[in-house]
Amino acid sequence: MEKRTLLAFVLSFIVLVTWSYFYTPKEAPAPEEPAQKESVQKGPVQSEAVTESDTLAQSTPGEIVKETAGPAQPLNEELIEIDTPLYSAVFSNIGPTIRSFKLKNYRQTIDPNSPLIELVNLGEGQGGFLELSFKGASLSQRRNTAYEVEGASMKLETGGMPRELVFNHTNSDGIMTKQTFRFYPDTYKIDFNVDVVNRSANMVEGKISALIRARNPEGKTGYYSFNGLVILADKKLDEIKIKKTTDEKAVEGNLEWMAYENAYFLSALAPESPWKGIFRGRLLQSGNLVGTYEPPALKLNPSAQVSESFHLYMGPRELDLLKGFGQNLDKAVNFGWTNIIAKPLLYVLRFFEKYIHNYGLAIIVLTILVKMLFWPLTHKSYKSMGEMKKIQPRIMAIREKYKHDKQQMNKEMMGLYRTYKVNPMGGCLPMVIQIPVFFALFRVLGSAIELRHAPFMLWITDLSAPDRLFHLPFKLPLMSPPYGIPVLTLLMGASMFLQQKMTPSPGDPAQAKMMMFLPLIFTFFFINFPSGLVLYWLVNNLLSIGQQYRILKRT
Secondary structure, X not given: OHHHHHHHHHHHHHHHHHHHHHOOOOOOOOOOOOOOOOOOXXXXXXXXXXXXXXXXXXXXXXXXXXXXXXXXXXEEEOEEEEEOOOEEEEEEOEOOEEEEEEEEEEEOOOOOOOOEEEOOOOOOOOOOOEEEEEEOOOOOOOOOOEOEXXXXXXXXXXXXXXXXXXXXXXXXXXXXXXXXXXXOOOOOEEEEEEEEEEOOOOOEEEEEEEEEEEEOOOOOOXXXXXXXXXXXXXXXXXXXOOOOXXXXXXXXXXXXXXXXXXXXXXXXXXXXXXXEEEEEEEEOXXXXXXXXXXXXXXXXXXXXXXXXXXXXEEEEOOHHHHHHHOOOHHHHOOOXXXXXXXXXXXXXXXXXXXXXXXXXXXXXXXXXXXXXXXXXXXXXXXXXHHHHHHOHHHHHHHHHHOOOOHHHHHHHHHHHHHHHOOXXXXXXXXXXXXXXXXXXXXXXXXXXXXXXXXXXXXXXOOOOOOOOEOOOOOXXXXXXXXXXXXXXXXXXXXXXXXXXXXXXXXXXXXXXXXXXXXXXXXXXXXXXXXXXXXXXHHHHHXXXXXXXXXXXXHO
């Protein structure tokens, strides 16, 4: 029995260490800057690279996309800069599309001089984030389309009126396409209308297709957070997981929105009303993810017009902002099976921070609140542990007397437990009941935008990152960068050790030894966790120690 217990302990330790090594964030690569100039081009530029959208336009449904090389017909490109209090964007008339979108209130690191977060991180010749077009089998297809621009670079001031940017194009088939973007100064929401008019003398058949494109992230960049394409279709959130260029993920249904997301930011396109069709997600050889959505084809008679309205959101994954956007975009904030606990905890954290103005202190207050809710249950558990401590000599005597008769030993011990009304597993109960809360906080503190770069005090300047003091120039085993002394984690391990010492040891010596190793295991387990989560566990341990001391002193 002792050998099996020891083997289970060793295997559990290996699993925990392996999980910590492979499933915690690695050092994320620096975001790629768009290749184009961010200032407005005064004259035409020559765009000779074949974009990935060119190959997509020629592919058929279900066909694996191959990238092509070689020059295309030179096009006149005009870049238009949109500047608002919240973001700075660069639009191109080739597509048209978005070449750059920088968020003014968010930076790549806690350094106030670090670069702004760039949501369009595609390389030169790889197109932009968004493209909408009217396509049909009977229509002439071009690799690139240069639109005429109505409007110029603009700067929107806080409280000002919305402004519009219009792109027009009529192709050789007589199909006129007009795309209108409406910008608002105080929101991340952009209204987007597409009007298609058949100015030819023939009936045409085609469909308005939407495409979004983003760079596939290298390595894991968040705790239990998804990085990639995601859609909401038929009220169901679907994360499009694609690992190989030979893979394609197709989803059919009524689309409410499609997006690219990472741990903290979201770039989404949502039709005015659910859009019936097929979504296809692909991974190109360049490492770019491409998602396309195509509704059923429609027939457009001469002089007939078809219009579609969309809303574009490019900004933080913040619940209030996403709810204000509508279209059920707030479902993008998804904490998995812990959602029912995690979202209320996030709202409570936000409520406390509103008055305390410090998310670290808010976590402490939340920990106290959770402890109060579980107080009756843990009180009963610790009281049972106190009774266990009293009968410990009797337990040891039974073990010694029946050490060669395991069956009789177990029978006598169960009788002893019944006599004194003691639950031998009572000491584990406080930890077990905290597990759902722990995992919920793990998800919240690892992927909630509110905690990103949120300072606490002293050396803890980012509650969403591991705590590190005195950054070291060399690597440490099992530790993700940055490398340093995890002071808060060591304090958490010490508090857990003290709590373990106060807990009556189980009757089985092998189990007792294993339980004494738990603080060490948890210290290694927590070494790469967000400091906000470690703070929660440390404060919870300290409160448990106080409660346990009070109960044991009275028994």
